[in-house]
Amino acid sequence: MKKIITHKEFIKQIETALSKNKKTSINCGGNLFNEVSSKGLCTFYVRIRTSSLDTKKLLGRFPDLSLKEARDKANIELTRAKDENERQLQKSSKPTFGSYSSMWLSFFKVDPNSNDNSHKNNKRHDNLRASLKILKGLDSTPLDLINPKIVDSVLSKTDKTTGAKRIAIKALNQCLRSAVVDGIIDKNPCENMLNSQGLIAQRYRKPKLKGYAWVEAELLKDKFFSKLTNEPYIHKVFYTFVAMTSLRVGSASELRWTWIDFDNKVIHIPAEYMKMNREFDVPLSDFVASLLKRWEIQCIREENISPFVFYAKSSLQKPIRLIQVQDPVTNNTQKEVTLHGLRKTARTWMAKIGVPEMIAEYALSHEAKSSLVAVYNKYDYFKERITVMRLWNYFIYTQLPDEFKNLIDPPAQDFLNKCKSDLEDQLSKVALFKSEH
């Protein structure tokens, strides 16, 4: 290493260099040197040499900048370069996203020889693999250099749908979270990539939905039933059943013939098939009874003997897959109605015809508003619900197109008349109540 020269020596060298009228370099030691140009400009430079680069950086000109000042400046630059280099070295020691993610992914691969995970399959693994494929552009990036901006630029180059990209970001986050736990990176900069309000987040965020879609009861015919007239028999029975009983689709899909008591006019649903593990009795109206009876006869005629009222296509021993009945509804109604939304429809209608809050809530199998009431009030309003259900089912019946009405034995005319007058009575009571206030 060149020894550090003194101020006196430096001045002397500058003078000789200037007199030469020729480009000369004066080495001042410690990576600092001064280049004297042919035109007499004396410029200080510091040489910065690390593993990745070898360059000189301009510090200033003599005599504006003294030798001492230049040396101080040079030292600052050198230490900064050294730090930078160390960070770079550290960075490059981190594994790349490609290598880490493939290791991470292999964890989800189900080992067929292990009897521990016999209930699993490779769906999850395959889905994650698909997401990582979308992020292939990140494979050569070290883990600690991944940030939302880079992810965004990689994603914008692919032609996948926004939904697929969003899922890819979720997968990326899961992977990076694992990397944090493994101690490879300190934090995941993409953690809030989908949650924050930034421009990048907005590009991938899912538009918020306003609850489950539903329509007013009066629109059920046009917006729901009429759009499903071409569905198979079993689906039509399911839709009518769900609309009339206002059960959750999960409970309805599990319905077994043994739960239905035609004699006592009740459907008894065991606790394990209801939300919150509460057993639930549904009053069986004449409409629903007829609907189910005719369906049962049809099943026997077609020799589809199943413990389930709504059985799966794949096996008579399995309940119907919800997606089977769900998809036609979402597709045919242009997402204006969902099966769960029918409960809202029923609840709104009941409020409109003046059914007391308590009875309506029980009809939908909701817990009483106050837990104190729930503890002391064991009465389940079953008797009252019989009437409510009869009126609601009569109303649904009036909403059914012919293709659905055919599923039910034509009720006796005087029964229909009674339902009609009962409903009108109830409506007039509400009208009176309204007019007095």
Added chain:
DNA sequence: CCCGGTGTAGCTGCTTTGAT
């Protein structure tokens, strides 16, 4: 190559808990 079946993620809305 399409159609229907499948598991999972994320979301919704009810229920419970906790704070005032």
Added chain:
DNA sequence: ATCAAAGCAGCTACACCGGG
């Protein structure tokens, strides 16, 4: 006593896959 946040269970959407 009241209200809002957190927790939880169920619902829908999504992407994939295998069989026709």
